[in-house]
Amino acid sequence: xxxxxxxxxxxxxxxxxxxxxxxxxxxxxxxxxxxxxxxxxxxxxxxxxxxxxxxxxxxxxxxxxxxxxxxxxxxxxxxxxxxxxxxxxxxxxxxxxxxxxxxxxxxxxxxxxxxxxxxxxxxxxxxxxxxxxxxxxxxxxxxxxxxxxxxxxxxxxxxxxxxxxxxxxxxxxxxxxxxxxxxxxxxxxxxxxxxxxxxxxxxxxxxxxxxxxxxxxxxxxxxxxxxxxxxxxxxxxxxxxxxxxxxxxxxxxxxxxxxxxxxxxxxxxxxxxxxxxxxxxxxxxxxxxxxxxxxxxxxxxxxxxxxxxxxxxxxxxxxxxxxxxxxxxxxxxxxxxxxxxxxxxxxxxxxxxxx
Amino acid sequence: xxxxxxxxxxxxxxxxxxxxxxxxxxxxxxxxxxxxxxxxxxxxxxxxxxxxxxxxxxxxxxxxxxxxxxxxxxxxxxxxxxxxxxxxxxxxxxxxxxxxxxxxxxxxxxxxxxxxxxxxxxxxxxxxxxxxxxxxxxxxxxxxxxxxxxxxxxxxxxxxxxxxxxxxxxxxxxxxxxxxxxxxxxxxxxxxxxxxxxxxxxxxxxxxxxxxxxxxxxxxxxxxxxxxxxxxxxxxxxxxxxxxxxxxxxxxxxxxxxxxxxxx
Amino acid sequence: xxxxxxxxxxxxxxxxxxxxxxxxxxxxxxxxxxxxxxxxxxxxxxxxxxxxxxxxxxxxxxxxxxxxxxxxxxxxxxxxxxxxxxxxxxxxxxxxxxxxxxxxxxxxxxxxxxxxxxxxxxxxxxxxxxxxxxxxxxxxxxxxxxxxxxxxxxxxxxxxxxxxxxxxxxxxxxxxxxxxxxxxxxxxxxxxxxxxxxxxxxxxxxxxxxxxxxxxxxxxxxxxxxxxxxxxxxxxxxxxxxxxxxxxxxxxxxxxxxxxxxxxxxxxxxxxxxxxxxxxxxxxxxxxxxxxxx
Numbered sequence: 001x002x003x004x005x006x007x008x009x010x011x012x013x014x015x016x017x018x019x020x021x022x023x024x025x026x027x028x029x030x031x032x033x034x035x036x037x038x039x040x041x042x043x044x045x046x047x048x049x050x051x052x053x054x055x056x057x058x059x060x061x062x063x064x065x066x067x068x069x070x071x072x073x074x075x076x077x078x079x080x081x082x083x084x085x086x087x088x089x090x091x092x093x094x095x096x097x098x099x100x101x102x103x104x105x106x107x108x109x110x111x112x113x114x115x116x117x118x119x120x121x122x123x124x125x126x127x128x129x130x131x132x133x134x135x136x137x138x139x140x141x142x143x144x145x146x147x148x149x150x151x152x153x154x155x156x157x158x159x160x161x162x163x164x165x166x167x168x169x170x171x172x173x174x175x176x177x178x179x180x181x182x183x184x185x186x187x188x189x190x191x192x193x194x195x196x197x198x199x200x201x202x203x204x205x206x207x208x209x210x211x212x213x214x215x216x217x218x219x220x221x222x223x224x225x226x227x228x229x230x231x232x233x234x235x236x237x238x239x240x241x242x243x244x245x246x247x248x249x250x251x252x253x254x255x256x257x258x259x260x261x262x263x264x265x266x267x268x269x270x271x272x273x274x275x276x277x278x279x280x281x282x283x284x285x286x287x288x289x290x291x292x293x294x295x296x297x298x299x300x301x302x303x304x305x306x307x308x309x310x311x312x313x314x315x316x317x318x319x320x321x322x323x324x325x326x327x328x329x330x331x332x333x334x335x336x337x338x339x340x341x342x343x344x345x346x347x348x349x350x351x352x353x354x355x
Numbered sequence: 356x357x358x359x360x361x362x363x364x365x366x367x368x369x370x371x372x373x374x375x376x377x378x379x380x381x382x383x384x385x386x387x388x389x390x391x392x393x394x395x396x397x398x399x400x401x402x403x404x405x406x407x408x409x410x411x412x413x414x415x416x417x418x419x420x421x422x423x424x425x426x427x428x429x430x431x432x433x434x435x436x437x438x439x440x441x442x443x444x445x446x447x448x449x450x451x452x453x454x455x456x457x458x459x460x461x462x463x464x465x466x467x468x469x470x471x472x473x474x475x476x477x478x479x480x481x482x483x484x485x486x487x488x489x490x491x492x493x494x495x496x497x498x499x500x501x502x503x504x505x506x507x508x509x510x511x512x513x514x515x516x517x518x519x520x521x522x523x524x525x526x527x528x529x530x531x532x533x534x535x536x537x538x539x540x541x542x543x544x545x546x547x548x549x550x551x552x553x554x555x556x557x558x559x560x561x562x563x564x565x566x567x568x569x570x571x572x573x574x575x576x577x578x579x580x581x582x583x584x585x586x587x588x589x590x591x592x593x594x595x596x597x598x599x600x601x602x603x604x605x606x607x608x609x610x611x612x613x614x615x616x617x618x619x
Numbered sequence: 620x621x622x623x624x625x626x627x628x629x630x631x632x633x634x635x636x637x638x639x640x641x642x643x644x645x646x647x648x649x650x651x652x653x654x655x656x657x658x659x660x661x662x663x664x665x666x667x668x669x670x671x672x673x674x675x676x677x678x679x680x681x682x683x684x685x686x687x688x689x690x691x692x693x694x695x696x697x698x699x700x701x702x703x704x705x706x707x708x709x710x711x712x713x714x715x716x717x718x719x720x721x722x723x724x725x726x727x728x729x730x731x732x733x734x735x736x737x738x739x740x741x742x743x744x745x746x747x748x749x750x751x752x753x754x755x756x757x758x759x760x761x762x763x764x765x766x767x768x769x770x771x772x773x774x775x776x777x778x779x780x781x782x783x784x785x786x787x788x789x790x791x792x793x794x795x796x797x798x799x800x801x802x803x804x805x806x807x808x809x810x811x812x813x814x815x816x817x818x819x820x821x822x823x824x825x826x827x828x829x830x831x832x833x834x835x836x837x838x839x840x841x842x843x844x845x846x847x848x849x850x851x852x853x854x855x856x857x858x859x860x861x862x863x864x865x866x867x868x869x870x871x872x873x874x875x876x877x878x879x880x881x882x883x884x885x886x887x888x889x890x891x892x893x894x895x896x897x898x899x900x901x902x903x904x905x906x907x908x909x910x911x912x913x
Contacts, residue, residue, distance in 0.1 A: 466901070478883065
């Protein structure tokens with residue numbers, strides 16, 4: 001971690017007059033060339049972290065290290081960051097080329113070199129030939145590209161993106177998602193982006209940092225975050241799932257009220273109370289009610305979603321959500337009694353209370 | 356209100372047209388009379404000519420007062436815009452104790468009758484020897500114009516997304532650079548609108564000016580006022596048309612830049 | 620997050636940002652103190668000075684000017700004239716402006732912008748010029764008299780200037796744009812959908828007007844009346860020129876004492892009286908507005 005390109009070390013931000021810190025001892029790091037998503041609900045402090053890294057606001061305590069050097073006391077305009085703002089914040093009184101050229105001008109780059117680099121940046125974001133357009137003449141997607149070009153042309157230490165896709169319509173969003181990923185990979189720039197959209201985070205980032213109420217909940221690859229959420233918040237914020245609370249009767253086995261026992265994978269002392277979670281798509285139709293980790297109940301509600309069928313099953317006084325593939329033979333109907341089973345490794349331990 | 360909607364509509368539109376006629380009557384009449392050939396005030400004009408205009412442009416008193424008004428108005432406009440820009444920046448972009456008091460002080464001149472201000476300003480600048488001087492009249496006009504420049508500039512400034520300034524900062528512009536390259540160009544409509552309104556208020560102002568100036572720094576409105584005390588000949592009409600045209604120019608500039616209703 | 624000020628200010632030490640703030644505030648505040656605050660304080664002080672000719676005498680305090688104002692019946696008449704002028708101008712300006720404001724607030728014409736500018740623009744032409752226009756219209760050989768005579772409707776000249784009638788008419792027109800502007804901002808809550816809703820519920824046009832439009836526009840009308848009234852009672856250029864020296868209101872007397880008689884303490888005392896009148900009217904207005912809104 002110490003030799004990582006970007007290290008965020010125990011960052012705290014408490015706004016004057018606020019009771020609780022907006023950002024509470026957050027630490028994470030990125031190797032060079034990685035793309036990290038800061039994910040969380042609005043107000044969780046993710047944008048505050050981004051703005052502290054950019055230098056737009058000062059941290060209350062903690063350090064932001066680039067190549068091992070603390071930059072938190074360096075003025076914003078000397079930090080050499082690139083930032084794509086949520087609504088792009090393009091300069092409305094300048095052309096596209098002037099927007100992109102602005103950072104180079106501030107760095108006193110000569111005119112000839114400036115023109116050359118602006119041209120290359122325009123090519124990179126596929127805006128070739130649109131340099132003379134006014135900002136207002138660009139579509140939403142083109143403005144997005146111009147904003148990316150403006151922040152990359154200065155060859156920043158770090159590229160910061162604040163909710164980069166939130167201002168685009170659904171179709172454009174998918175296109176730009178791939179595009180941003182592609183540009184980041186080609187330039188090899190280290191990047192951090194902020195989002196509240198789990199799909200966006202899972203599909204674009206190398207790793208995710210999930211936040212809640214100013215605290216960092218979990219950092220990991222998309223797969224780790226989705227399949228092995230370590231906290232109840234992460235488990236409920238990302239993807240759907242059914243939660244159970246139970247008493248550990250023996251290692252790997254918990255007794256859940258109103259159900260039989262549930263086998264799970266994970267370390268929890270006997271006698272402790274655990275929180276367990278099952279993803280809907282991990283449940284499968286079972287033949288008999290006898291086998292372990294199976295649930296029998298009545299189908300209460302069905303939603304047909306094309307490739308999958310979402311069932312709400314009333315089982316021992318609780319509601320269980322299951323996603324079944326629609327090609328799985330005979331599908332249950334509303335009112336049917338069904339039995340579902342789950343493998344022990346798909347029952348995730350997301351929290352525990354010591355006895 | 357009436358049984359025939361078409362007739363009602365016609366009556367309503369006629370009423371509005373008549374009220375507009377009343378509102379614009381003095382301006383229309385001044386325009387017509389300015390082309391009269393006679394030496395004295397009478398209506399309707401007998402024949403049309405530009406004689407009154409020629410006379411106005413030969414009247415040394417009016418011409419020199421015109422230039423003085425122009426210079427005073429220009430200085431007032433520039434100073435009011437500069438002070439207004441700084442005040443607006445502090446009000447829109449900073450949080451500080453006493454902001455409400457500052458806001459009140461800026462808006463208060465709207466609430467005090469000009470004639471009361473006039474007597475007060477006269478009392479203040481008389482011991483300084485500034486009566487009937489350029490600095491005196493410029494000072495007198497600043498108090499009543501700064502509220503307008505603050506208003507137009509504040510409106511423009513609030514419309515500027517602070518993220519645009521932040522984008523400039525992040526990409527390497529120092530705060531000074533951000534001001535000159537981003538903020539200032541973006542509030543230019545408010546600056547120009549405020550400037551021309553301040554200029555026009557100063558250029559047209561008669562009440563306060565009449566208390567402050569007499570001969571050396573007399574402005575065009577005070578000269579016209581004193582002339583009208585004795586004579587109402589068409590020369591004044593020609594001069595008035597010139598003043599009205601300047602107003603129309605200003606109105607069009609302001610309307611185009613930020614909308615007249617918002618500025619007043 | 621958006622509450623952050625110019626971010627550079629936050630990263631730099633606190634006293635530096637205080638320095639910047641001071642730099643921003645000082646020029647404007649100094650100008651306003653010299654041209655606004657100081658004059659009002661001086662005015663108050665001068666109104667208690669003794670009335671030696673021309674200049675202010677030293678440190679003595681006297682209520683001489685106030686007693687002159689309060690015990691001379693002439694000034695009581697002047698105050699009465701001022702109030703009458705103010706009320707007449709306010710009432711007629713509001714009545715004449717109301718249809719225009721209503722029209723501008725409701726019209727969907729594409730000339731709306733131009734028509735609004737046309738109604739408001741006279742504000743930006745010198746009141747001296749517009750007063751002159753009314754001298755031309757109402758003068759002895761002006762538009763009205765010459766028209767009446769050419770139609771042989773009257774034998775002699777009807778006196779429309781050099782009296783308070785001329786001053787009142789001219790002030791009504793000169794202050795109408797203020798009334799229109801005040802009403803337009805007050806009419807924001809009016810919209811044609813409300814009227815349509817009332818009509819669909821069975822109200823005829825008269826009842827739509829009395830039950831919907833009038834109550835909703837009342838605050839705007841009140842504001843307009845106040846604005847015109849306070850501007851009318853403090854005017855002096857128009858009453859002086861239209862009155863030809865025969866109309867005596869507070870404004871003309873203040874000007875007379877300040878520039879002709881050179882009794883500055885008396886001018887100051889009259890101004891203070893005017894200011895008190897002004898403030899009490901505004902206080903009354905705020906009471907009335909609150910009553911309207913509850």
